[in-house]
Amino acid sequence: MLKHLNLDEMVALLSPWAHDPKQRKLFLSIPEIAALHPRVVEAHEAVLAVQPSNGRGGAASKVRALVDKSDEVDRCHDHLARAVSYGIDAHRELCLAEEPGDAARAAQCDVVQQKLFPSGLSILNASPLAEAGNTTRIARLLEDEPEIVDFLKSIPARGKTSLLDVVKRWLAKGRELQSIERARTELEATQATTPASKTTIQSARSQWFKIVSLVLSNLEMSRASARDIEIIRGPVLRASDRAGKRYAGPRPDEAPPEDDAQGPATEPSEARPGGDEGVDLSELP
Template sequence: MLKHLMIEEMVALVSPWVENAQRRRLFLSIPEIAGLHPKAVAAHEAVLAVRPSKAGPSGKMSALNDELARVDERHDHLAKAVCWGIDAHREHCLGEDPPARERAATCDQVQPKLFPGGLNIIKASPTAEAGNTARIARLLEEEPSIGEFLKGIPAPGKTTLLHTTQRWIKTGKELEAIEHRRDELAAKEKTAPVTRATIAAARSQWFRVVSAVLSNLELSDAPIEAIETIRGPVLKASERAGKRYGGPPAGEAPSLEEPGGPAVDEEEEAGAGDGGIVS
């Protein structure tokens, strides 16, 4: 019976309709249920929001952490490209015959301005890295001669070291933006309590939408294979849940009657007992 499904099962059953591209296309290809897809997405998000907390960050926070790691890695590579690019240019200048000592001296002047602590900046926090690239952006505005100097150093793709520096500055802005999003999400997740009432509301929303999908599929002229792909997992899970809680005899269709009260698994019970909060 649908009413006996646990939150984790509800999340897993509708997730393919929302997150799996092939299954989502199949869902939308069936006229009788295509219009329900936005409601299915909303119902899925509702049960996701009240899913019992597991050790570690939420899915959204994990995604932000992964994005931050990718941008941070790009930041570090670009920082090294600028730093070592100036060093390499200095050596090229000194290797000329006769040596271009004035140009090499400019390298010695610019390098500590861009990298006062050497490449230690790439070991700093993303916030510190973002602050440093903001400093460099101001430096280029205040001392345009540095930009002109970097513009004279060739880089891959018919660009210059100035272009590389600008890309480096851009990654700093991206790091700052991601950090802000992480802070906002952390505050939201910390201050958004999940109570028995919100769990019940999410379950009820999910139940109504899934029941409507199953009912509409009964009226559908879509290929039986398509229909079973959408409803099969739900019906099987419902049957298992019914047996788990002493549901109807084998062979009897799962009940689509809205439950008077949600079934709560042990984790939900522990997290939201007597109006408590699921973290």
């Protein structure tokens, strides 16, 4: 009854074999199936990639990775922006604390602060793309007004650096944010406009059926302990049995279940779980 399993069930059943450390170790310890593990991983990735509820599997994982990376870069970007703003403010206060106070230099701090942060630090609450656009504006500002560059260079920062070095790091994080957001947009657009075809889904299902059937068939000949065999085989057989009962046959007043992209599909080459019929390795895609 493997043919009645849907994609969600197929992903869940193969995930322990492919990635759970204990089950993977157990799988590899059984000689009759150990060599099949790479094909198990391939089959798992194939059904994961076409699983509708998982957002296209691999593509969704890449999007999540980009989101995580964007969050980390954005965190650093915001800290650097605050360091620049607070650094200018601190320098202004020191100028006013001198005896006599350096009002001209303090006024210069106000001018630079206003040009770098016209809306204060509210920009840090904007989207990553807006923050990246803001740092692009600042890069142009420094090119057009070299006196601001000289001013920032004159304010010491941590170690032997100046506030200008901090600004350069800030601008670099802005460019990195822009690059990440562009990659994310392109990936999401590709994901949205290239849904998995039915042919692709059926190919992934077929690959899954063949390798799982082969594993079950080889376990019939295994000399491993009954407990170890049950740990590997039991969940598949129980899920298959439950799936078979779902499609045991419609009541007279029900229409037969329609075949859809995620639902069961007939696989003529599928071996019966626990049966005598095996699957030739050469038939695997």
